[in-house]
Amino acid sequence: MDAGRLSRDKAVYVACQEVHNPGRRELRRAAVAASVGNLLEWYDFAVYGFLANIIAARFFASGDSVSALLSSFAVFGIGFLARPLGGVVIGGLADKRGRKPALTITIILMALGTLMIALLPTYAYIGFWAPALLVVARLIQGFSAGGEWGTATGFLVEWAPHGHRGFYGSLQQCTALAGLLIGSGVSALASSLIPASQMEVWGWRVPFLLGALVGPIGFYVRRNVEETPAYTTQKTSLPSIQAQWGAATRLFALVAVPFAVVFTLMSYLPTFTQKYGGLSRSESLWANTISLVVLIVCIPIAGIWSDRIGRRPLLVASNLCFLFLSAPLLWTTLRFPGFSTVVLVQIAFALLYATYAGAGAAAYNELFATSSRVLWLSISYNLSGIVFGAFAGYIATWLIKTWGSPIAVVYFVLFAAVVSGMGMIGMKETAHSPLR
Template sequence: MSDSYRAASPQVVDTSRDATSTTLDGMTGRRAVTAAVVGNLLEWYDFAVYGYLATLIAKKFFATGDELVALMSTFAAFGVGFVVRPLGGIVIGRLADVKGRKAALMLTIFLMAAGTFLIGLIPTYESIGVLAPVLLVLARLMQGFSAGGEWGGSTAFIVEWAPDNRRGFYGSFQQASVAAGLLLGSGVAALFTTALSADQMDSWGWRIPFLLGGILAPVGIYMRRNIDESPAFREVQETKAAATPISGLALAGKAFGFTVLWSVAYYTILSYMPTFTQKFAGLSRTASLWSNTLGLVVLVVAIPLAGHLSDRAGRKPLLLTSCLAFVALPYPLFNVLVSGATLATVVSIQVLFALMIAAFSGPGPAAIAEIFPTSVRSTWMSVGYSLATAIFGGFAPLIATWLIGKTGSPISPAYYLVAAAVTTTLVIWSLRETAHDKLK
C-alpha cells in the first residue's frame, strides 16, 4: 500500500487494522489459528514420515540389488513430491486468493491424507513388480501437490489473523507445527521401530505410520471446516484491492531466494539426518530416530521463542544470525559426526542444528508473508517458496546421497548447506526490515 494512499485514508486503514489486532483476543481468532496449526501438523506428519522410513521403503519398492541405488531411488521418489509443489502452489494458492484461505486449506488436507493412506496400502515390488514404485510416485505427487498449496495458504491465514505487533510470534506457530509434524513422524517411526522386531517392521510394521496419517486426517478436516476467513482477506474482498502480476512475480523471486537455505536446512538436517547417522555415525536405526526426535523437540520449543523475539528485535537480525551460522558450522559439525561420535555427541549436534534452524523458522513465516500484499499473498508466496523447495530442498536427501557417492566423503553434504546459506544471506541482506510495519 502506498504512503499516499495511507495519507489519504488513515481512518480506514487504522480502523481495519485495529480490528485485526483484537481478533486473537476472541474465540473466533484463536479457533481459526488453532485449526490451521493442527491441520498443518497433520499435513507435515503425512509428508515427512516417508523420509524417516526411507531405508525400509527402499527394500520394499526398489529391487535393484544395489543398496545405494535403491536408497537413491527412494529419495528420488521423495523428491518427486516436491516437483509438483510449484504447481500446487499456483493452483491452490490462486484458489486461496480468489475463493478464500478456508477452501484451499480444506483441499490440501484431504489430498495429503489420500496420498499418505495410499502409500500404506500399496503392495510391494515383490508382489506387483514395477507397478509398486509407479504407485508410490503417484502417491508422492498427490502429497506434493497438496503441500505446495498448504504452506502458503496456512502461512497467509495465520499471519493475517495475527495482531500487527505479534505477527512474528503467531506466524512462528506455522513453522512450529511443521516441525511438530516432523516430530510426530519421527516419534511414531521411532516408537514402532522400538516396539516391533526388525522382521515385523520389515514385513508390515512400516505401513502403520502411513495408515495412521490417513486415519487422523478427519480431525484436521473437521477443525478447518468450522473456521472463518481472515480479516485481511475479507477486507481485500470488500475493497477489491489488487496487485499487478509483474509485481507479484518480482516479489516471488525474493521469496525464492529467501527460501533456499530454509528448505535445504530442513530437509538435510531433519529428514535426511536419520539415514546419515545410521550409515556414517554408527547409530542403530532406533537410536538415529530417537536422536532426530530429540532435536525436533528442541526445534518445536525454540521456534515460537525466536518468533516472539523477532517482534521486538526485528526479523533480519535473527535471519542473518541463522544464515551465518550455517555458513560457519556445517563442515566442523559433520566432521565430528563421522569421526566416531558418541550418541550424546550426535544428539548435541542435532540440538545445535535445531537451534540454528529455529532462528530462521521463528521469524521466517511473518517475514516472507510481509513481502506480499494480501490480494496475491497466497499465490505468489506459494510459488516462490515451492519452487525453491522443489529445486533445492526436496532433492536434498538425494543430492546429499549423490555427493557422498561421487566424492567418497560423508562430509560433502555440508558444502551444500554452506552454499545455500551464502545464497540466502545475500537475499535477506537486501530486504528491508518489516517487523514494525502494518500488513499490506
C-alpha cells in the same frame, strides 16, 4: 512511504482488527485449523524420510542397496514436482474464494495420499506397478502440500493481532516441526517395539495408517473456522507485476537455506548417522526426536523476539551461522561418533534453525499484498522447494558417493546459505508495518 501515510495505514489495519474483534477462542480455533494440515504434511514427509531404507527394499528391485536408496529418495523428491501446480491451483483459489475452502481441499488430498502409501502392495506382489503407484501417491501429497503451506501460513499471519505476526507465523513453523517430531517419534517407537523382521514386512505401514487418521479430524476443524479478517477487508487492487516478481524472487532465495537444512541436516540425518555415526536405527531416530523438541520450544521464542527487534537481524545471524558452522558441526559427528555427540550436534543445528524459522514465516508473508499473497507465496516457496528440498536426500547421497567423504553432504547447505544471503541484500524491515 512517509510517516503520516504509514501511521494512517496502521490505524486502518488496527481498526479492521477491532471490527472483527477476534477473541482468544477465535484465534485459537484459527491456529488449530491452520496447523492440523501442516502437521499432517510434514508428518508424511518425515515418516517417508525416516523409513527410506525399508521403502527402498520393499518397492524397488535392485541388488545394490545404494541404488535402491537413491530410487527411494528420487520418489520422495517427485512429490515436490507437483507442488508448484498445487500452489498455482490452490493458491489461486485461496486468493479468489478465500483461505477456508483452500484449506479444506488440501487436508482431504493429504489424507488420501498417505492412505495410499499405507495400503500399497510391494514390488514382490505387483512388480513395476508398486513404484508407479507410490509415485502417484507422492504426486497427490505434493499437489496438496503445494497449496497448504502458503494458505496455512497466510491464514495464521492474517489472523494475528497487530504486533504479534512473528509469534503467530512461528506457530506454522512449529506445527511443521511437530509433524517431523511425531513422524520421528512414531517411526522410532515402531522400530523399537516391532521386531526388525516384521518392521520390514508390515510394520513400516503403521506410521502411514496413523497419519491418514488425521484427515477426518482436520476436515471437521477447517469446515468450522471463520475466514481471516485481513482477507474479508482487503483492497481489491493488485500490486504491479514487477513488484510481485521482485518479492517472489526474494522469497525464493530466503527459503533456500531452511529447505536445505530441513531435508539435509534433519530429515536425512537419521540415515546419515546410521551409516557414518555409529547409531542404530532407533538411536538415530530418538536423537532426531530430541532435537525436534528443542526446535518446537525455541521457534515461538524467536517469533516473539522478531516482533520486538525485527525479522532481518535474526534471519541474517542464523544464515551466517549455517554458512560457517555447518561443516565443523557435522565433522564433529564423524570425529567423535556416538549417541551423545549426535544429540548435541543436532541440538546446535536446531537452535540455529529455530532462529531463522521463528522470524521467517511472518517475514515471507509481509513481502506480499493480501489480494495476491497466497498465490505468490505458494509459487515462489514451492519452486525453491524443488531446487533446495526435493532432492536433498538424493543430492546428499550422491555428494558422499562422488567425493568419497561423508562431510561432502554439507556442501549443499553452504550453497543454499549463499543463495539466502543474496536474498537478504536490500531487504526492508517489515515487522512493525501493517499488512498490505
